[in-house]
Structures are given as structure tokens and as C-alpha cells.
Amino acid sequence: MSLPYPTRQLYYDGKPQPASSGKTFQTTDPSNAAPLADVQLASTADVDKAIASAERAFPSWSQTPPIVRARILQKAASLLREKNDEIAKAETRDTGKAYTETSTVDVITGADVLEYYANYVGSGGLNGETTHLREDAWVYTKKAPLGVCAGIGAWNYPVQIALWKSAPCLAAGNTMVYKPSEFTPLHGQTLAEIYTEAGLPPGVFNVVNGAGEVGAYLTSHLSIAKVSFTGQVSTGKKVAGTAAGHMKYVTMELGGKSPLVILPDADVDSAVDGAMMANFFSTGQVCTNGTRVFIPKSMQAAFEKRLVEKISYVRAGPVFDEKTNFGPLVSKVHYDKVTSYIKHGIEVDRARLLCGGLEKPKLPQDLQQGFWVQPTVFTDCTDNMRIVREEIFGPVMSILTYDTIEEAVKRANATELGLAAGVFTKDINLAHKIIDQLEAGITWINSWGESPAEMAVGGWKQSGVGVENGHKGIEAWVRNKSTLVDMSGAVATVFAKL
Ligand code: NDP
Numbered sequence: 001m002s003l004p005y006p007t008r009q010l011y012y013d014g015k016p017q018p019a020s021s022g023k024t025f026q027t028t029d030p031s032n033a034a035p036l037a038d039v040q041l042a043s044t045a046d047v048d049k050a051i052a053s054a055e056r057a058f059p060s061w062s063q064t065p066p067i068v069r070a071r072i073l074q075k076a077a078s079l080l081r082e083k084n085d086e087i088a089k090a091e092t093r094d095t096g097k098a099y100t101e102t103s104t105v106d107v108i109t110g111a112d113v114l115e116y117y118a119n120y121v122g123s124g125g126l127n128g129e130t131t132h133l134r135e136d137a138w139v140y141t142k143k144a145p146l147g148v149c150a151g152i153g154a155w156n157y158p159v160q161i162a163l164w165k166s167a168p169c170l171a172a173g174n175t176m177v178y179k180p181s182e183f184t185p186l187h188g189q190t191l192a193e194i195y196t197e198a199g200l201p202p203g204v205f206n207v208v209n210g211a212g213e214v215g216a217y218l219t220s221h222l223s224i225a226k227v228s229f230t231g232q233v234s235t236g237k238k239v240a241g242t243a244a245g246h247m248k249y250v251t252m253e254l255g256g257k258s259p260l261v262i263l264p265d266a267d268v269d270s271a272v273d274g275a276m277m278a279n280f281f282s283t284g285q286v287c288t289n290g291t292r293v294f295i296p297k298s299m300q301a302a303f304e305k306r307l308v309e310k311i312s313y314v315r316a317g318p319v320f321d322e323k324t325n326f327g328p329l330v331s332k333v334h335y336d337k338v339t340s341y342i343k344h345g346i347e348v349d350r351a352r353l354l355c356g357g358l359e360k361p362k363l364p365q366d367l368q369q370g371f372w373v374q375p376t377v378f379t380d381c382t383d384n385m386r387i388v389r390e391e392i393f394g395p396v397m398s399i400l401t402y403d404t405i406e407e408a409v410k411r412a413n414a415t416e417l418g419l420a421a422g423v424f425t426k427d428i429n430l431a432h433k434i435i436d437q438l439e440a441g442i443t444w445i446n447s448w449g450e451s452p453a454e455m456a457v458g459g460w461k462q463s464g465v466g467v468e469n470g471h472k473g474i475e476a477w478v479r480n481k482s483t484l485v486d487m488s489g490a491v492a493t494v495f496a497k498l
Contacts, residue, residue: 288420
């Protein structure tokens with residue numbers, strides 16, 4: 001049977017390469033569970049070859065002047081924009097996310113980061129510092145690339161994650177071996193081909209396909225200087241543990257269970273819009289989701305009434321239909337996980353189900369086999385419920401009511417995770433005070449979810465180590481060298497003759 005997309009290969013030495021394992025796996029369309037493409041599985045020998053390719057490319061790429069690197073990456077950013085619709089279509093088929101979303105967010109926000117870092121290094125952003133110590137001595141610093149780095153991606157924003165990792169990595173003069181999630185691998189080869197078309201030398205960006213074992217092998221490989229990982233906390237701990245054993249650099253972008261605190265003076269309509277974006281965008285498969293929605297008791301009835309009205313604006317349907325703004329979950333495994341949480345919420349936590357639940361949304365016949373769930377809201381939740389404590393990573397909102405703001409902040413912080421947080425209020429002074437008290441690395445005031453290239457994002461507590469994007473993001477891809485220069489002509493020594 002011919003599949004909608006050609007077989008995906010590995011990519012190193014500047015071209016697609018057949019895997020030596022002789023094994024393939026399939027990626028499927030989550031909207032109807034139909035296979036999309038065969039993907040060749042990398043053996044350890046293939047990963048070795050990809051790493052060797054990146055090692056060969058490193059000396060020349062790291063010595064390439066930043067302005068020249070910048071030109072190539074800028075070209076890649078413009079190719080990504082030219083091919084936006086084609087890439088977005090593949091992302092929609094692979095992830096199940098509505099095309100209205102992938103065509104306006106996923107590729108664009110990836111290309112933005114590439115352009116941002118190209119411009120940054122091209123304009124001297126990675127220059128070091130010079131410190132005048134005394135008349136005849138100074139110190140200068142250099143930001144040197146790390147070497148061959150590994151990028152390991154999650155399935156929720158495939159091409160965006162690949163770009164958020166490769167853009168600063170390559171701009172800083174490193175080379176990369178990238179492993180996409182086995183659930184959404186279509187973009188890997190496409191991105192590598194775009195980089196090559198833009199003029200990136202062979203071996204600077206390489207792709208290996210496979211599941212966790214391939215990621216684990218990459219992480220433990222002695223030639224890998226750094227691992228940039230996006231995924232679950234539990235996997236991140238394993239990856240960071242292995243990396244630490246070899247003293248590798250890491251960036252860890254992990255999960256969350258983020259609080260959205262609505263203050264008593266907030267506009268109910270805006271708060272509902274914010275809470276919906278924080279829970280149902282990308283069918284809830286966003287790491288920064290604000291799944292714990294704290295609302296004042298006095299606002300509960302009005303908030304829930306407006307929420308139920310607005311839930312009708314969440315439109316599941318054919319993923320390429322321009323009215324559809326809500327796709328299926330990414331895979332059967334993930335569907336089983338999310339629905340088991342919804343079941344647990346109903347049967348064990350016994351939260352009040354305001355809307356949604358286990359029934360699939362109403363869909364045309366050809367989508368019946370897909371991994372669809374309804375946007376689901378539980379209310380009258382308590383802090384100890386499992387649906388309130390654990391990351392579900394699906395469209396499941398928990399409403400928690402509070403009496404005092406102080407209490408809401410305390411309860412919002414009572415989690416081991418600290419990825420994101422947000423406040424809705426008309427009192428901007430109070431907003432800053434509350435944000436300052438919330439223990440999270442990514443925060444919003446009267447907004448939720450926007451993550452531009454300029455904004456450094458990363459989690460606190462168990463939600464991660466380091467940040468991506470912004471000026472701070474690229475610092476994680478370089479190491480410092482400090483040089484003291486003495487021009488006095490005399491070496492200060494304690495070993496002078498008495
Ligand atoms: P996983 O942790 O399951 O997987 C992430 C990646 O790691 C995949 O490529 C996976 O391969 C790979 N992997 C699995 N096991 C290992 C291992 N032992 N060593 C190295 N790599 C391994 O995460 P999900 O893909 O399920 O992604 C969802 C999670 O990602 C959520 O928790 C979400 O919050 C988080 N996330 C965080 C973001 C952030 O910026 N903080 C952004 C986006 C998502 P494979 O998939 O092939 O098994």
C-alpha cells in the first residue's frame with residue numbers, strides 16, 4: 001500500500017542516508033489512525049556515523065565567521081517561510097493539530113527563532129568582554145562553541161522544537177545530531193534538507209530516527225558535548241543523570257502543572273478566554289498549559305456559565321477545515337493516558353464534571369478511528385486530586401476556588417513543578433506583586449501562551465534546567481574562555497634572588 005509520504009531516512013553528511021538496521025516504524029495520522037509514512041530506524045552504528053559526520057563538520061563550522069553563519073541561517077529561515085504551508089500540512093498530518101494552528105504558529109515561531117539568532121550572532125552578539133585591569137594588563141573573554149550537541153525533541157511542537165534547539169546551537173558554531181520523537185518524525189528530514197539548500201555544510205545538522213533507545217544512546221555517547229532535551233520530567237531525569245555522569249552540558253525543557261490565578265477584579269470574559277487558551281490550544285498538548293485555574297469563590301458561577309457558553313467555540317473536525325480549531329490527541333498511547341485521567345477524575349477524584357468527559361466529539365465517519373477527546377472541565381476540584389496534581393497533557397481543565405489571594409498563591413506554588421504561571425486582573429500593580437510570588441520560569445499577565453523568540457523560556461523546580469530563546473538562550477550553547485594579557489614585560493614572580 002502506498003503511503004501519503006515517502007519513507008523517511010536518516011540524514012548525515014549533507015544527504016539522506018539509509019539506516020543499516022533494516023528496520024522501520026510507521027508514523028500515523030492521529031485524526032483517523034491511518035499510516036502516514038515508513039520511517040527508517042537508526043542502529044547504534046548509524047548514530048555513530050551521524051555523530052562522526054557532525055565531528056568532521058565542527059572544526060570548519062566553528063571557525064566560520066559569525067556573519068557567514070548568519071547568512072546561511074537567515075536563508076534557511078526564509079526557505080522555511082516560503083515552504084510554510086507544505087511543512088504545516090505535514091505537521092498537521094503527523095501531530096493531528098488543526099491546520100489553522102500549524103500554518104500560523106508552528107513553522108513561523110520556529111523560523112522566527114532561527115532568524116533571531118542568525119541576526120544576533122551576525123551582529124556580534126557572541127562577542128566576549130574586555131576588562132582593563134591596570135595600565136599594562138587586561139582580560140578578554142571568548143565565547144567558544146561546545147562541539148557536537150544532541151537535540152532530543154517531544155512530539156507536540158515537532159518542527160518548532162527542532163528549530164528552537166538547532167537555531168542557537170548552529171548559530172553559536174556547534175554541530176548537531178537531532179532525534180525527533182518517534183510519534184512525529186516527518187519534519188526531521190525536511191528541516192535537514194532546508195538547511196542544506198540554504199548552504200549549511202554537510203554534517204552540521206544531522207537527523208537520526210528512533211525511539212527512546214536512540215535518544216539514550218545519543219545521550220551517553222562520549223563525543224556528545226551537550227544534550228538539549230524536551231520531554232517529560234521522568235525521561236528528563238534519566239537523560240540529565242546520564243549526561244551528568246559524563247559531565248555534559250544540558251538544557252532540560254520538561255513538563256508542568258501550571259496555575260492560572262484569576263483575581264477578583266478580573267474581567268470574566270477575558271479570564272475565560274485566557275483559561276481556554278491555557279487548556280484547549282493544541283488540544284491541551286502544550287507544556288505551559290495553565291491546567292489549575294484558581295478563581296475566587298464569588299466569581300465561580302459567572303465564570304463557569306461563560307466558560308460553558310464559550311466551549312461551543314471549540315470546534316473539533318476535519319483537521320484541514322478552516323473552521324476546525326481543535327484536533328485529536330497525538331497517538332493511541334496518549335489517548336489512553338488522557339482518557340484514563342478523565343476517568344479517574346470522574347470515578348476516583350470525584351470532581352464535578354462541568355463539560356466534556358469520555359465520549360468522543362461528534363465527527364464525520366472517516367474520523368471515527370482517530371484519537372479524539374472532548375474539551376473537558378472539572379470543577380470544585382481540591383488540591384490533592386490526582387487530576388490536579390499530575391500533568392495530563394490533554395484538554396482537561398481543573399477549576400479550584402479560593403477565598404483569599406494569599407491562599408491562592410500558596411496553593412498555586414504547592415507543586416514540585418514550576419514551568420509557567422499567569423494572573424488575570426485589572427490591577428497591574430497587584431499583578432506584578434503576585435507574579436513575583438509565583439514559583440515559575442515563564443509567566444504571563446492578562447495573557448497566556450505567547451512565546452516569542454525574544455523571550456527566554458524555561459522551567460523552575462522539576463520543570464527544567466536552563467532556558468531556550470532570548471539572549472539568555474544562546475549562552476547555553478557556548479563556553480567561556482578568559483585570557484589575561486600582561487604587557488609589562490616583566491613576569492611577576494616570588495622566586496626572585498634575595
Ligand atoms: P518523552 O519524555 O516521552 O519523550 C521526549 C523525547 O525523549 C522523545 O524524542 C523520546 O523518544 C525521547 N526519549 C524517550 N526515552 C528516552 C531516554 N531514555 N533517553 C533519551 N531520550 C529518550 O516526552 P513526550 O514526547 O511525551 O513529550 C511530552 C512532554 O514534553 C510533556 O511532559 C511536556 O510537558 C513536555 N514538553 C516540555 C516543553 C518545555 O519547553 N518545557 C515543551 C514541549 C513539551 P520517543 O518519543 O521516540 O519515545
